[in-house]
Every structure is written in C-alpha cells, then in structure tokens.
Amino acid sequence: MDRTVPQRPLISDRVTVNGIVTPLALLADGRLWWSEGIQRCLSVEKEVLGFETRGPYIKIKTIVETRDGCCTTGSSGRLVRNDIVFKPSSEESHGFWCQKLCEYIDSLGRPKRLFVFVNPFGGKKSAAKVFFDQVKPLLEDAQIQITVQDTKHQLHAKEVAYSMDITKYDGIVCVSGDGILVEVVNGLLQREDWDTAIKMPIGVVPAGTGNGMAKSLLDSVGDPCAVPNAVLAIIRGHKRSLDVATIRQGETKFFSILMLAWGLVADIDIESEKYRCLGSARLDFYALCRFFNLRQYIGCVSFVPAPGYEVFGEPSSYPGKSSNNDPSEAESVNIQRSCYQGPEINLENLNWRVINGPFISVWLHNVPWGAEDTMAAPDAKFSDGYLDLIIMKNCPKLPLLSIMSELNTGGHVKSPYVTYLKVKAFSLQPGPRTKDQEKEGIIDSDGEVLARGKGTYKCEQKALMNYDKLQITVDQGLASLFTPI
Numbered sequence: 001m002d003r004t005v006p007q008r009p010l011i012s013d014r015v016t017v018n019g020i021v022t023p024l025a026l027l028a029d030g031r032l033w034w035s036e037g038i039q040r041c042l043s044v045e046k047e048v049l050g051f052e053t054r055g056p057y058i059k060i061k062t063i064v065e066t067r068d069g070c071c072t073t074g075s076s077g078r079l080v081r082n083d084i085v086f087k088p089s090s091e092e093s094h095g096f097w098c099q100k101l102c103e104y105i106d107s108l109g110r111p112k113r114l115f116v117f118v119n120p121f122g123g124k125k126s127a128a129k130v131f132f133d134q135v136k137p138l139l140e141d142a143q144i145q146i147t148v149q150d151t152k153h154q155l156h157a158k159e160v161a162y163s164m165d166i167t168k169y170d171g172i173v174c175v176s177g178d179g180i181l182v183e184v185v186n187g188l189l190q191r192e193d194w195d196t197a198i199k200m201p202i203g204v205v206p207a208g209t210g211n212g213m214a215k216s217l218l219d220s221v222g223d224p225c226a227v228p229n230a231v232l233a234i235i236r237g238h239k240r241s242l243d244v245a246t247i248r249q250g251e252t253k254f255f256s257i258l259m260l261a262w263g264l265v266a267d268i269d270i271e272s273e274k275y276r277c278l279g280s281a282r283l284d285f286y287a288l289c290r291f292f293n294l295r296q297y298i299g300c301v302s303f304v305p306a307p308g309y310e311v312f313g314e315p316s317s318y319p320g321k322s323s324n325n326d327p328s329e330a331e332s333v334n335i336q337r338s339c340y341q342g343p344e345i346n347l348e349n350l351n352w353r354v355i356n357g358p359f360i361s362v363w364l365h366n367v368p369w370g371a372e373d374t375m376a377a378p379d380a381k382f383s384d385g386y387l388d389l390i391i392m393k394n395c396p397k398l399p400l401l402s403i404m405s406e407l408n409t410g411g412h413v414k415s416p417y418v419t420y421l422k423v424k425a426f427s428l429q430p431g432p433r434t435k436d437q438e439k440e441g442i443i444d445s446d447g448e449v450l451a452r453g454k455g456t457y458k459c460e461q462k463a464l465m466n467y468d469k470l471q472i473t474v475d476q477g478l479a480s481l482f483t484p485i
Contacts, residue, residue: 011100016087024086026100032060034086042084044101045108049081049141049235051101058097060084061141063232079228081141110237111170111201111482113145117157117184119176119208120150127207131175134227135205142235146173151180161187161197171201171482173234177208178258182446185244185479186255189340198244198340203234203482206372210447212258213481216367216382221484225372233484241383241477243366246342247445248472249465250323253342257479258446259370260472262430263297264290264361264392266444271457287404291397296358297441298431304350306386306422313353319427322469343475347425355391355419358434360400363390364426364472368410378410379422385476386422393417426472440467 012025017036024034032048033041042048042062049061062082088094116135120128128150139146147169151157161172161184174180181204188197206214206225215225223229245256261269272286302319305312365377365388377388395403395417403412413420430453432440440453443465452459453467 010104011096013089013093013097015089017084026097026104030104044104045236048105049138050105050143051098053094053098056091056094057085057087058094058101060086060101063138063141063228079226079232081137108237110142110235111144113169114139114147114171114173114203114234115164115169116146116148116173116175117160117180118148118150119157119174119180122177122179122208124209127175130205130207130227135173135175135231138228138231138235144235151176155183158183158187158190161185162190166193166197166200169200170237171203171234173203173205173482175205175207177206177210177447178204178213179208179447181213182255182257182448185257188479189244189255192338194340198479201237201239201480201482203230205230205234210371212369212371212374213367215369215372216380217481217483219369220382223484229484234482236484238483238485239480240483242479242481243383243385243387244475244478245364245366245387245472246475247450247465247470248322248342249468249470252465254445254448254450254464255340256366256445256472258366259376260364260428260443260445260450262299262362262428262441262443263359264295265363266442267295269444269447270442270449274457291401291404294360294397294400295441296360296434298357298434298437299359299362300354300356300429301359301362301389301391302352302354302427302429303389303421303423304347304425305353306424309421309423310351310353312419312421313355316352316354318348318350318352319354319429319469319471322427322471343473345425345473347471347473350425357393357431359391359393360395361390361392362428364388364423365390373408375408375410377420378413379420382481383477384422385474386424387426387472387474389419389421389423389426391419393419424474427469428472429469430467443467443470 008028009025010028014021015024020036022035026032030044031041047062047064049063051058051060063079064082066078066080088097118127118131157180172184191197204214205227214230218225218229247254247256267290268287272282275282278285302316365380368375368377368380370376380388399417403415406412439455442456443451449463451465451467452463
C-alpha cells in the first residue's frame with residue numbers, strides 16, 4: 001500500500017489518538033492518514049461507515065478486513081467493525097473535521113433512507129437474528145434511517161412493494177433468501193409508476209436457503225457470500241443494472257430475475273420440500289432419489305439464440321403466442337394495463353431455433369449462481385440482455401453423477417451431455433414423462449412453482465400458470481441492484 005501523503009489534504013491537524021499526538025489528514029483522494037508509531041491509512045469510501053461526536057472526541061466507525069485477528073488492507077479476510085477515536089486540537093478544528101467528513105461522505109452518493117424487508121420464515125428462520133445482530137448495527141453506524149417490515153405471509157413483500165411510497169426511500173433491502181427479492185421486483189413492476197419504481201435500487205442480504213443473487217453479486221468481485229460484505233455493498237451505494245425476464249402465458253405474467261427450471265432441477269427444488277426436516281441436506285438427498293429413479297420428459301424448447309450460438313438446434317418458425325387453457329383464468333387475473341407489460345419485441349421476425357426432447361432437464365439462468373453452492377451458469381451476466389440456457393438430454397447415469405458433482409464449480413457445462421448457450425427469447429412446450437405419460441412435471445421459476453402438471457407433487461394446489469406452453473422474453477438492465485462495485 002502506498003503510504004505517502006499527497007500534497008492536497010482537505011483538512012489536516014495534530015490530533016490525539018490513543019494518547020498519542022499525531023498528524024491526521026483527510027486527503028483529496030479520500031484517505032484518512034495518521035500515525036500511531038507506524039503510518040496508517042483508511043479509505044473513507046471503502047472502509048468508513050460513518051462517524052459520531054462525543055464531547056471533544058470524534059469516533060470514526062469503520063469496517064475492515066481481518067486475517068488471524070489482525071486488521072489488514074487488501075486481504076481476503078473477514079470484515080469486522082472497528083472504531084477509531086481521536087481528539088482534534090481545538091474546538092474550531094473539531095467543527096471543521098465534522099464538516100469535511102460530512103461533505104466527503106455525502107459526495108459518495110450513499111443511501112440515507114432504506115426500507116428493509118426481513119423474512120422470519122425463510123431458510124433456517126434466522127433472518128430476524130441476522131438483521132438485529134449484523135445488519136442493523138452496520139446501518140446505524142452508517143447513519144442510515146431504516147424502516148423495517150417483517151413479512152407475514154407469502155407475497156406480503158410483493159403487496160408492500162406495490163403500494164409503498166417510494167419517494168421516501170433511497171433503496172429497498174431484502175434480508176432473506178431470493179424469494180423476497182423476487183416478490184419485490186414483481187410488486188414494483190405491477191405499479192402504475194413501474195418505470196420509476198423499478199429504478200429503485202434493491203439490496204440483498206443472504207439470510208435464506210439459496211441466496212443465489214447475493215452469491216452472484218459478491219462472488220463477482222471475489223468477496224465471500226457473508227452478511228457484512230452484503231451490507232457494506234448496500235451502504236456504499238454502488239448500483240448495477242439487472243435483466244428482468246417476463247414469463248407469459250396468455251394474460252398471466254411473472255417477472256423472473258434468477259431462473260426457470262423444468263425437469264430434474266425443478267423436481268429436486270420443489271419435491272424435496274417433503275423432506276424439509278433434513279434442512280439444506282434435503283436437496284442432496286432428493287437429488288440422489290431422482291438419480292436412481294431418473295425421469296425424462298417429452299416436450300420441446302424454441303429459442304432465439306444470441307449472436308454466436310446460431311448453430312444450436314434446428315431452424316424453426318415462430319412457435320406462436322402462449323394462451324391459457326381456461327379463458328376464465330385470464331379474466332380472473334385482472335391485469336392492469338397500466339403496469340409493465342414486458343419488453344416490446346417483434347418475436348415473429350426473429351431467428352427461431354428448436355430442440356426436441358425428451359429432456360432430463362431444461363434450465364434457464366439470469367445470473368451465475370442458483371444457490372451458494374450451485375454455479376448453474378458460469379458465463380451468465382447481470383445485464384447482457386440474454387438468458388443462459390442449460391439443457392440435458394440423454395445421459396448415462398455415471399456421467400450424470402459427475403455432472404451433478406460439478407455444479408458447485410460450473411464444470412457441468414463442459415460435459416458433452418450438456419448443451420449450454422445464450423438466448424434472447426424462449427418458448428417451452430412441456431409434456432409428460434416418457435415412462436408414465438399419465439404424469440407430467442413441474443415448472444419452477446425463482447424457487448416458486450409456476451405450473452404443476454397432473455400427477456405431480458401437490459398437483460391439487462392451484463399454481464399461477466397451467467402446465468402448457470409459456471413464453472419468455474428479456475428486458476436488458478430493467479432493474480437495479482446495490483452491488484459491491
């Protein structure tokens with residue numbers, strides 16, 4: 001680290017730190033520089049949360065990386081809070097320090113008011129503890145005003161996002177898994193002012209089962225998927241755009257930001273719920289169950305390939321719009337025409353391709369990680385305007401076991417039994433199982449059941465869509481996320 005002092009301090013003074021009189025300077029490049037026997041410096045933008053005054057003292061609240069219990073800079077250690085207290089040389093200097101620190105922190109464009117959703121039911125039901133023990137103290141150190149809403153039931157966050165006064169806040173934070181984030185995006189896009197609302201940046205703090213979005217954001221800069229890292233990203237206020245996919249069946253729409261699955265992945269995700277008593281191990285356990293009793297599904301997928309992927313599939317005409325089987329279903333949806341209707345794309349004139357089944361798995365992904373231990377789509381980007389499509393057809397069981405074991409590294413996409421490409425638009429025509437055509441499958445998006453075919457787990461429960469053709473289009477960079485960089 002360069003410890004030299006540039007010649008343009010915003011303010012400098014001889015202060016007292018831990019009983020030692022030392023020069024202290026806030027430099028024009030945003031570093032705080034001082035000496036306690038050895039030269040030390042902090043980046044205000046990266047490490048300073050905020051400050052407070054107590055009598056003649058100023059306490060600077062920081063969060064720094066540690067390795068083996070020692071504070072370091074540029075390491076890959078754990079983030080911990082750490083206060084630095086100093087006494088300016090005079091009352092006048094004290095006021096000047098407060099002024100310059102405020103001005104510099106304000107210049108960083110950090111959020112000042114946040115609406116925070118806490119999901120007490122998700123994952124290990126630890127979100128409330130995560131919020132009070134780790135999230136709230138950091139936000140308070142950063143002097144951010146927060147409004148906290150515990151979610152009471154499924155779709156509660158969607159209802160609140162739909163009706164909240166967004167002018168009161170600089171962002172929304174989800175202390176949960178991915179489910180609350182998805183609800184918030186769907187709520188914002190169903191507002192009459194959706195085009196303004198969806199620009200509200202959303203922060204994600206991992207406190208659920210999957211945490212795919214938090215993992216994708218933090219891993220993109222090499223940070224661990226840990227609560228302090230996620231909160232620091234929110235406090236710093238950097239933003240990045242995020243593609244949003246519109247899944248449509250007739251007049252029914254669902255806005256997806258993570259993934260869509262049909263076949264093996266959807267079956268494991270949804271049917272393993274019957275083994276919730278096993279915790280997160282239920283996924284591994286049920287994956288083995290499905291491995292020994294492997295299903296294949298009749299159907300076909302049509303897609304518009306991204307540039308460079310035109311060789312995949314066979315040429316096809318536009319597969320046509322999807323429609324609800326029951327006309328009354330569309331009427332009951334009562335779609336507001338003033339809300340977001342999806343991207344405006346002339347689908348009929350695009351270069352459609354088709355791949356016919358049977359399929360073991362069809363998986364669409366918007367971000368690299370589907371969960372903290374599942375790198376589903378290693379080449380996925382947050383806002384490239386494409387979805388990553390992962391298809392698995394005929395695959396012997398030994399290679400399949402190898403594919404499943406490599407999901408945590410993304411190595412599965414290199415298998416000759418896996419087709420991996422990027423698409424701009426997509427259509428799925430799901431069908432029954434090959435060995436038992438009286439039974440169908442499950443279509444899962446962002447952890448929620450979109451459609452349950454006959455003979456499936458909890459098929460008696462009503463789902464948002466029918467087990468029939470659906471269509472997906474992508475709107476590039478529509479939503480906004482708080483990001484580490």
